[in-house]
């Protein structure tokens with residue numbers, strides 16, 4: 001959703017923050033970690049980057065855009081949230097409501113469905129993963145994405161947009177078992193290159209998340225949720241967020257970096273502070 005500048009107080013908070021920056025003459029200012037406003041609020045100048053498409057899309061942009069639709073298509077595409085539970089969602093499974101329309105809900109953040117992180121727990125559906133799509137021509141996947149298991153109308157996800165998802169499935173999936181321990185759900189120590197991960201974080205992510213990852217907090221009051229918190233608890237989800245960006249938020253993605261670089265980034269961010277008082 002675009003923020004037209006009518007919401008208060010979030011914008012005022014931002015104005016105050018910018019004023020602080022200006023009067024500090026560019027010196028580093030210790031800005032309090034602010035509990036951020038809805039990630040779906042961003043300025044009109046960011047509407048195109050967050051929800052639109054470039055005139056000549058690169059493969060990297062397409063993979064990230066497809067990955068964001070896989071994560072949450074209505075936030076990615078700025079559409080209405082679907083009403084009610086997805087009729088294709090198994091009645092025996094535990095989730096309900098709009099979330100059951102997300103690809104990740106049935107196929108997992110790790111693309112392994114019932115063989116992966118969702119093999120047990122409240123997200124279990126018994127549905128297989130999407131790894132079988134790897135390497136297939138994207139056009140060949142379109143029939144599956146429009147079959148009875150996938151009751152998405154073109155008003156929800158247009159063909160052109162669904163094709164981005166197909167490209168993502170064909171060329172953008174990574175087997176996370178190489179760097180996540182599936183018993184503990186933690187990043188495996190020694191995966192990737194910590195020093196390289198730190199370099200990427202400090203030069204890109206820190207612009208918004210701060211050097212220690214605590215400048216943005218999307219937790220509930222009294223329950224902080226920083227980059228470090230989430231990387232330690234939900235690395236499979238975070239790998240999607242860093243590869244494709246958080247749908248609807250004005251966040252960059254790391255598709256132009258290699259898979260090895262993204263794993264190195266995971267290694268580093270899993271060491272960032274996860275609470276306020278560390």
Ligand code: HEC
Nearest residue numbers: 086088089100101102103106127128130132133144149165
């Ligand atoms: C409500 C649950 C559900 C949701 C949400 C869902 N799918 Fe599926 N998907 C299924 C089921 C069921 C199958 C068939 C699995 C089987 O053949 O055992 C399937 C099959 C697939 C397959 C074929 C897998 C294979 O190897 O045969 C792909 C690819 C796929 N889905 C992609 C997606 C994408 C992309 C989205 C989001 C746009 C999505 N799915 C959303 C339930 C879901």
Ligand code: HEC
Nearest residue numbers: 036039204205207208218227238241242246249250251252
């Ligand atoms: C241009 C600003 C910007 C940059 C750069 C940026 N992010 Fe974000 N990021 C955001 C915003 C905005 C959110 C949404 C926060 C919220 O939900 O309140 C977000 C959310 C996240 C989330 C949480 C997603 C969730 O599940 O809710 C993670 C994890 C994350 N960013 C990691 C990173 C990493 C790692 C990098 C560097 C590769 C990065 N971000 C770069 C702005 C940015």
